[in-house]
Amino acid sequence: MLLFLFLLLSSCFQNENVNENDLIYWSSNNSYEINFAKVVTDNWNKDTHLSKVYFQPVPEGQSSEEIILAAVVGKTTPDIYSNMWQGDVEAYAQAGVLIPLDTLDGFLDFLYNRCDSTVVEEIKSLDGHIYQIPWKVNPILLIYNENLINKLSLKRPPKTYSEFLDLSYEFMDDADGDGYTDRWFGYAEVQVTWWQRFFDFYPLYLAASGGASLVNNGRAVFNNEHSIKVFRFLKELYEKNYFTKEKLSSRQDVFLSSVIATRFTGPWEIMHADNFKTDDFLYDFSYIPVPDNHTGPVYTYGDPKNIVIFNSCKNPEEAWRFLKTLISEKGDLELLKITNQLPRRKDLEINDTFRDYFNNNPKMKTFASQSKYVKGTDASPVLKEVFDLISQEYEACVVYGIKTPEEALKDAEEAVNLLFLK
């Protein structure tokens, strides 16, 4: 497989028109981001610069992560890649294939101007350098069916665990009368695949804990009162059959067909829902539910995708000059308009540049207000395994109830600490 990808990627870069100073830029391969990348590269190439930027979407593969890995192995990386999952950066940084961006002229000033210091701390690698530009986020929120929620006693989406459980009980139903529940208040995939936890445990943990880490200094730090509350809450949802264990993703969209009333999801759902919903179907977004006694802001997972410069780049300073235009106010507005994804910047809600966009897209306002309180992932080269180990215990405790939250989290903590020792 890797050999095939290597050969494919090698053959991709035989562009005879590319000069030594020119830059090759890979974007995500979804059509919206391709359009965005075309706009920013065209704008750059219109003006006279030392380098031209040649853009192409990341080649098709099972996942863009796999393609990037194959490119790194085959030494066919582009100069710039703009869709790097934050959790992958540490492994590439440790492998020495990324440029430490904090060594570039003016980078840190630009970064602190764009982002809060907490974001800068979050993206810092374990060696103290910064290898990524925080570019965009897609915060995970609770989408809800307004028609169904308005029929329930609370008349609004739940904000706390108690409210969520009460509404779940009120909503659950056996619509076809076969003696089995077939209408659930919410749904999350029960598969143990590590990234599934971005849509249940992780945003709930960040919300409950005020954005706490999972791992820190090579130790698991997630076995705490917050994670126990989250596990207990989710366990009750499955125990009482408010959430189903069945895989519903292979059926017709269960949210749009009103089989479920809520789901944890990101802003990409807006385009999908607007394309496929019926005219009378109303929906909106709300914040992640928190424990009843919670105080302070409600955090969530931001699913951050960042920009990196590979060390195959011969002219990183020029790449940085290009990137400054890509993440300028103008570039960020284009990102919003073309892709409906939020730039990760601290002035998103107050900057006049973006006001018209949010007035025209009111559903995105909730995401914009949430964007102040999003967290990405901790810097760790074994992050996927950490999530996988948590997933194993999540399944045993939350879904199948064979462990208590305390036992499951203790076992997960021990397994993760053992992982760091290896």
Added chain:
Amino acid sequence: MKITKDKILPYLLVSPYLLHFGLFVAFPVIFSIVLTFHNWDIISPMEFTGLNNYVRLFSDKIFFKSLLNTLLFLCIHIPLQIVVALFLAEILNQNINFRGLFRGAFFLPVIVSGVVVTILWQQLYGFDAGLINRMLVKIGMNKIGWLTDPNVAMISIAVMATWKNVGLYIILFLVGLQTVPGHYYEAADLEGASRSQKFFRITLPMINPTIFMVVLLSTVGGFSLFIEPYVMTGGGPLNSTISAVLYIYKQGFFYYHMGYAATLGLFFAVIIMLVVVIQKKYVEQET
């Protein structure tokens, strides 16, 4: 010494095979063995770790769980495959109407993509909307968590795998049945043997080599169980369907633990070899 054309020609003729063997068999095998003594995540340089991967293997509970799961799958799948395939082959060996159509129909799942078959069966096995559970409810029975109950999920996968592959084994058994000389049955008829006596005393012993081949192919096929749990369950629930190959794949291509994945692969290859050798010895004794 003069090198003649006659001396070079044989080497030239075998060189394409040797090249293929060297590149795609010998090199990967040797490289895998070397890898077992290293940590390697593909992007960083290999790091020599001695026997660490082997030590880790023997304390890896999930790997041994995956081996047991694979064994359970084989224990269900192989007998089921043989019984169903032999039964259907016996029927299709008779002079029945639409025999050609049935033979084609039973073979059809073999040529359908494994992913397509698993997606189809996922719909059948659905707890709420699945066809099988709907039928069970219609006849007054309880719904079954075909893929969500840890005690049932591997059985469900084994049944599906049998449905997918049985056509191939029907063909093999048909070939075997047609090699049994007709006069054996005529003699048995003259002696007044019953249908079951003829089956157990004549048919089964005569098709023993075919049964061995089916057991061997099913065993090797069963050991490589991957697509079904990968697509249908991801190895869950509670790791009850994670097969050895799926676990090795995860170690290699989810977490890029290439050294550890190679160690697991080597250990698993030795197990398969042992099982096949034991099977072969047993059958040789029997025949």
